[in-house]
Amino acid sequence: MTQELASSRSVSIAVAGSGGAGAMTTGNLLFDVAAKQGWFGTLTRTLGPQIRGGEAAAMVRLTTAPTSSPDDFFHVLLAIDWKNVERFAAEIPLTSDSIIISDVDGGDVPEVISRSGAKIVQLPIAKTAKQIKQGRPNMIALGILAEMVSLPERTLSDMLEKKLGRKGQEAVQSSLDTIKLGRELAADLPVVAKADFEQPAPGERMVISGNEAAGWGAIKGGIRFVAAYPITPATEVLEWMSSALPKLGGSLVQAEDELSSINMAIGGSYGGIPSLTATSGPGLALMTESIGLAVASEVPVVIVNVMRGGPSTGLPTKSEQSDLNIAIYGLHGDAPHIVTAPMAVEDCLFTAQWSVHLAESLQAPAIMLSDQFMGQARAAVEKPEEIDFGTKREVLTEGVEGYERYAVTDSGVSPMAIPGLPGGQYTADGLEHSPTGTPSTQDAHHAEQMDKRLRKLTEFDYADHWAAIEGDGDIAIVTWGSTTGAAREAAERLREFGINAKLIAIRLLSPVQPEKMAAALAGVEKMLVVEQTHSAQFFRYVRAQYDLPCQAKAFNRAGPIIIRPGEIVNEIKNWS
Amino acid sequence: MTQELASSRSVSIAVAGSGGAGAMTTGNLLFDVAAKQGWFGTLTRTLGPQIRGGEAAAMVRLTTAPTSSPDDFFHVLLAIDWKNVERFAAEIPLTSDSIIISDVDGGDVPEVISRSGAKIVQLPIAKTAKQIKQGRPNMIALGILAEMVSLPERTLSDMLEKKLGRKGQEAVQSSLDTIKLGRELAADLPVVAKADFEQPAPGERMVISGNEAAGWGAIKGGIRFVAAYPITPATEVLEWMSSALPKLGGSLVQAEDELSSINMAIGGSYGGIPSLTATSGPGLALMTESIGLAVASEVPVVIVNVMRGGPSTGLPTKSEQSDLNIAIYGLHGDAPHIVTAPMAVEDCLFTAQWSVHLAESLQAPAIMLSDQFMGQARAAVEKPEEIDFGTKREVLTEGVEGYERYAVTDSGVSPMAIPGLPGGQYTADGLEHSPTGTPSTQDAHHAEQMDKRLRKLTEFDYADHWAAIEGDGDIAIVTWGSTTGAAREAAERLREFGINAKLIAIRLLSPVQPEKMAAALAGVEKMLVVEQTHSAQFFRYVRAQYDLPCQAKAFNRAGPIIIRPGEIVNEIKNWS
Amino acid sequence: MNQAASDIALVASDYKSGLKPVWCPGCGDYSVLQALTKAMASLALKPEDVAVISGIGCSSRIPAYTSTYGFHGVHGRSLALSTGLKVARPELTVICTGGDGDGFSIGGNHFMHACRRNVDITYIVMDNQVYGMTKGQASPTTDPFWDSALTPGGTGVSPFHPLVIALASGANFLGRAFSGDPKGTAAMIEEAIQHPGFSFVQILSPCVTYRPDQKDWRNKVRPAPVEATSDPARAARRLMTDDGFNIGPLYRGEREPFKLNQNNSSTETYDFTGQFEV
């Protein structure tokens, strides 16, 4: 039996299971094969609290064109088992059009799932797996899903060879055999997606996670020293960089805590080596005092903060955008600095590289706000273009008599002497200082240094990178970070619907760009501010910092349930 | 020669000197005697960077009615010497009506001072002091000033007896003799102030610093445990409390750092003992992670943050209001908590007591934002009234089966079991949790706990204490903290001038009070937001959080030059 | 399910909350929980008079699994929480718990100062020489050549000796236990709780997931060859040559526990006005 594509351009599939059932492996393989085949899309996950053996679901969206949005619901939920599924059932919305596939011997579909009204198909998953020596139910699941999205045999076996090859030919063959049985089980199931496009040429596409992309972008931007303290969900940024840095003569040191890691990074950068650290909310909170030091002493440094649910230890494995406030306002005193945010998995690459460029050019700390959703998602995307932002840190090239490290310049940026340069000696200071760096409590010095430190940020030319502005119309959806995907898809759907909606997704959160924003908002009558926080942090921020020539409203929600495009569409349709 | 009072209600006098010249001692004695005599007023100081022997000025304002405002300029500047006076000349504004008194042998009046056009009087200060054995120039200075503000001989000698008595009668007599010579030197100088009021009855008035008042208020509020790490300008809060607490069975522990002090305080409070710590910007930055823990685990704790100039180590001895952002927004995740601010030295008492009441009632952390200006100022004020805010922390009085520490209640406050109570056992947690405290990543739990933690703050009745609202008119001066004094005086002057200005000084910075604010702003067409920050933090905050039915403008300036009432008056007069 | 005839006496299981641990099956922390509850039962502590405090990590999940009061704080600050609680409420039994990362890496400063301060707290560290919860990075007690994704090839940094540092900082009781011997561990915890001042127990508690090599510990541990001393210098000498596998009490100090310089006044009010009168 075949059936129409679930949607003309996308299909969403969740695979759940617990206790080492292999749901994540199934999801990953499915996703990789689909990507190889030419699908775009994203793979995310949700987990129970256990370190291993916990309940988990892999959530795959495959699309024919690049997108970073989740869909409104899942077309297929395949459960290898149902254990503790209520822990994240809310993260897998289903409708009556969805198909639930479960094991005949796996018990009843739990009410939290079945109440969606989705069609339930029970198949002998475990039992069939047993037909093969070492056959595993998750390979049956993979077979079923491969069939349902009509992934070619060949691509799948190539991938299995690649991923399982080191386990020996026998293991590969056993898996292939199991998959085959899975495919057969799916004979009566609808095909929910079918690729009618060519397989892309090698090297044209890539599968990458946001955390890897952030690390890579940072290295492209010039980072050569990293100080690390692990924390979920930022650890992968550090782990990826630890292997990558030595290839370019760079290095990573594990610190004893975040107070140390941020200061190590500042120390390295003071030494002229572009430096970075990565963390999440609790770690960022520990770093703010020293980020203030980087502001006052004008040392560039990049902090990648991969947000998770707060407050406090909160929800370490779930996504939220609620570190916006601390990133922007969390430093004591008036401490102007840079805050950026990528908009999608692949944009982590661009934004990280750009953040390094900004920090280095402006001799200021830059906090890049990624989040768990995009950080740990794997995306199938086009291979990124090479970008070069040009000049970097302005350094003193020759020693001068009476060198003024903190000279009050028009741009606000003062050439920085790098240790080793004769005649450039100065003492960097977190105390307020005169242009030479000598501590001073004089009003005139404080005022001119405060002005200078602010001016260098506000006067800089951020080009078009400050935001993504798409479409036109008297309604704007204003957003940032990983909700951009949903906002973009909502705008597209609204347009199809005849409502002209403009997308304004902000990449440069701080400093604000009043003129550019005014231009972006020209003609806009209503703006909906979309964000994943409980207290509408971004909405408040936009109101505080921009003169809004229009009605504004927040559409916000705390994590962990992500915002889906349909919700935004409804919100706008209902906003009279 | 006598002359009219400098102003009908106030006189401002600065005494400068360096290297142990005793300027601070002179200022303190002058102030104490005047206070004894019945004057109200404030004594502040400004210092060089040295630990001792630095240049310093004592700045005294004496007024006939209570005020916490500085005046626009100083009527008298007496310099025992002029060394390094340029370091703070800008903090002592003079006009052509001012009188500068300096030592004939002390060299020319520096240009930064003389350019004010003030009248210069040179007197043989040092030389005259030499006439007395152990006579000191600062006592000559005291004599001169005592004469100029017509302080009676007797009050002065009583005070000297009290303060110097332990040094022996000889020392007292030598000082009195020196003072007498000083008075004689002043014979030809104008009298700038004359008390035509009765000396108040004993016990009616007091002289207190903001830091002492904060400590006292906290103890009145019920604080019985303090964890301390010293930092300028908050140390005196801790030092005062360390002696006061044992009198009430309380205790103070010195911690190894601020990470420890905040956690010790949380630990003490978890044990049922109202607890506090005090710090300044850099320390607050280190505490934010754990303040977030207090939010999530719902443990009351009070943090007195005495602000100094930022960013980073900044200007430790100078005042600024620039920790507003970090106090409100500096916690990661969405972490609703209380932020209060006293408006004057004596209000530190009330606000600290109230802050303890709020923290305890709401089982949430309360940050009280004082600043160096009011914290270290000494004020002559009326003796405060006794206040009792009534009930405190809601505790579980009897163990219950299945106790839900984080029960979702209407008020948002859930009875807290105090260790020792049988049947109340639970585990406080910074991870998101279900009502029993069990860690949970479920959306429903997160949502209900987030709502509850916010609700308990927003639904609470803060009565009239949230702000001081004075006067009426279509122009409002909106401010907070120690700029309130100047704003209040500006409003008074404007009224005398025929402009009806309303003062809105906010004591409860967070949570915001939208309805009360709306009522306060009814009829207001323009509001001037006055604050001592570089980036107009408070203005942005007000805009972000309140719907403003009027034009709003910021009048802001970074420290260390405080905002004076005349500046506000001008700003409003020029705002057409 | 009381096993004793007396139905007042509590047994180990009464000190368990019933909440299912998230630990991996095989994790040493299960046995530590067992030992801790056993020790409390043996000391007949009232659950309501005990507070088990922790930071963040797999091991730090332990408070919620007990039926006492508990506080699962932030990463690295458990000793500060414990100190505040004990100083403010001296009559409680305060047991601080956690992992090697939590206690010796981010929490190292509090560890040193808590030893020095000598407040009457028992500190139990489940040392698995790894950051379990964040997926296997090197901790201060990890071998310098242990390979991890964050530090490929190892950190190259020589391991931290928690007991040596604790002794040098002034802890008043030191012992080492092995989770594979829950009885011995229980006895050790029992003694540590009873010993006045700051007691520190390092429990070798294997991480089956990231350190499968620790299976081997079972063969390595041995009872400490000599009785615990109360002489710090002698204890130092022994610990300097200790290979990390001697099990048992290692030092029983005799320092006075921390006492607040506190006038135990029970007055409810005190008039401070006099201090400020002019």
Add this chain to the structure above:
Amino acid sequence: MNQAASDIALVASDYKSGLKPVWCPGCGDYSVLQALTKAMASLALKPEDVAVISGIGCSSRIPAYTSTYGFHGVHGRSLALSTGLKVARPELTVICTGGDGDGFSIGGNHFMHACRRNVDITYIVMDNQVYGMTKGQASPTTDPFWDSALTPGGTGVSPFHPLVIALASGANFLGRAFSGDPKGTAAMIEEAIQHPGFSFVQILSPCVTYRPDQKDWRNKVRPAPVEATSDPARAARRLMTDDGFNIGPLYRGEREPFKLNQNNSSTETYDFTGQFEV
């Protein structure tokens, strides 16, 4: 005013910036500055190849008074700054400086881990057993009964032994000097800078303002009776009984300094694309 005919060699005063210290006249830190500059002159270090790093405190003001590169960071984090700098720029001479409060109280964790990490840094602590800059509170090295406004009657906590902790944590060179002997101090700093790995020098540097009793140190200090050992166990034994006034090098370790597991590649670019191709 070079004494040698050669006019290239720098003398101590060339290592001073000319900025006037804010220290109280009589403060021991003046002599430490003197000694530090002398040591640099004697080693003929190029001022531009040296970085003097510090935290916050009176003593931490020292970098600006030298003519080298300097960084006056935040309270307690100087060793982390220094580590980052040295690891990123191994060819520089990195000298970390500060006070007992900065280094052992708020900075204690970094102290322990810097010793352990053994990066080739020299750490100089001007120990005056007090927080000078904040007006005289007890530091970790303060006597338990020293009275202060914050802890009337004393903290009651036994003092911290920086050298013992440093040794236990793995520092590679240990010495103690007295600011009243600037020449000896200079010689000690010189040796510490030359010694590979992490070197720690505790300098007794009196605070005339808050600890006038320290005048007395002059009479208490004495040269350490025996040569420095390179055996940690022996050094530990000696330090355990040390009264804090033995002056001189106390331990010369032989541990390998920290080395990054770093492929010293000088490539400017590397193509990572392959890792992500499907």
Add this chain to the structure above:
Amino acid sequence: MTTNEHLKLESVSEMLAFVLAVETEASERYAEMAESMDAHNNTKVAEIFREMADIEELHAEGVQRQVTELNLEYLPKADYKWSAPEGPETGDFSDLHYLMTPREALLLALHNEKRAAVYFADIAEKVTNDDVKKMAQEMAEEEREHVQWVEKWLLDYPEDENEWVEDVDPPVEQG
């Protein structure tokens, strides 16, 4: 004040180098003391120390001239040849107080000059080389002149007006 037993000054150039080191160090130290007094606004004492610095510098310049006259190509390294904590003529930082009086400053200087005189006399007694002995005697004589000179200066400040026991402006906090 201990002279160094191991001190062996066997040639004129060694002696010159030695003297130069002593005087230079003394001069530099006085200059620093003057600076520290300046920074703490005790200008009177700062002036005294500055004057002392000048005197010692003149002394050092004299020695330098001798070096030139004797056509000595270069001098051996003379540093660290005394074992006393400080040079025989070098002031001790720890003797300073921000409120010290001119009289106290001069007493300090007197102490240093006296030490120096005794020190050089001691050398003169112990060395064997006659030229060196002569030079040491000359030095001792010069130092004695300094002593007299400072004693004379002291007459301007007869009375000890020390007040720093009573510190009118107590120290302040900074950080």
